[in-house]
Amino acid sequence: MSNSGDVTIQDWRTYPPVELSPILEVALGQIVEHGYNATTVRTIAREVGVTVPALYYHFENKQAILVALLDYAMTTVTSHLDAALAEVGPDPVARLSAIVEAIVLYMAHHRDLAFLDSERRALTPDNLAHYVAHRDRIEQELRAAIEQGCAAGVFHTPIPEACGRAILSMCQGIAGWYRPDGPQTPEDTAADYIRIALSAVEA
Numbered sequence: 001m002s003n004s005g006d007v008t009i010q011d012w013r014t015y016p017p018v019e020l021s022p023i024l025e026v027a028l029g030q031i032v033e034h035g036y037n038a039t040t041v042r043t044i045a046r047e048v049g050v051t052v053p054a055l056y057y058h059f060e061n062k063q064a065i066l067v068a069l070l071d072y073a074m075t076t077v078t079s080h081l082d083a084a085l086a087e088v089g090p091d092p093v094a095r096l097s098a099i100v101e102a103i104v105l106y107m108a109h110h111r112d113l114a115f116l117d118s119e120r121r122a123l124t125p126d127n128l129a130h131y132v133a134h135r136d137r138i139e140q141e142l143r144a145a146i147e148q149g150c151a152a153g154v155f156h157t158p159i160p161e162a163c164g165r166a167i168l169s170m171c172q173g174i175a176g177w178y179r180p181d182g183p184q185t186p187e188d189t190a191a192d193y194i195r196i197a198l199s200a201v202e203a
Helices: 022-034 041-048 052-058 062-088 092-109 111-122 125-152 160-172 186-200
Strands: 002-004 007-009
Touching: 007 062, 022 041, 022 062, 022 111, 041 052, 041 062, 062 092, 062 111, 062 125, 092 111, 092 125, 092 160, 092 186, 111 125, 125 160, 160 186
Parallel strands: none
Antiparallel strands: 002 007
8 A cells, every 4th residue: 555645545556536625626627617717716615505705714715726636636646656666666667667557547537637737827836836846756757767778778769858758748648538438448548558658668
């Protein structure tokens, strides 16, 4: 079991339903449907069934709500990633495969949370810096696995940094097209993307 923040991991391949407070649950739905700028505190309060002052008791402002949602999103994906890496050990192929699998499963199971990344432009400079630092850890783990594979002679790409960016962008795009009622399961999609990633690094 791995624990990071408020997210406890029993199996890193399993992404259970999102557990949010009523305020955050409603805010997530409103932001995904209407965008951050078009979502108002008054609308969130009305949908939750509380007064605006009551909502402000829990969150200072709308920005604080977005920060809380992004923190939850990043904690969710990084906790699964950490658990995956702890399980697979030092082998570069296994590490790259686990990283891609963890990200793809997150994107497929939690498309709404993944969508929030597009709203990072609404963050204040300090909040953006905090979020980017958290998000960059994923890219750093991906790049490290590729560089380790190149050093060990199991990956042969001459452009490891570009490969890392391309693989991450490819995985992030899943949230835009994946549908739970489509022909592929999250696991099928993860298997496909692992193959693509290993091909990209010339494993």
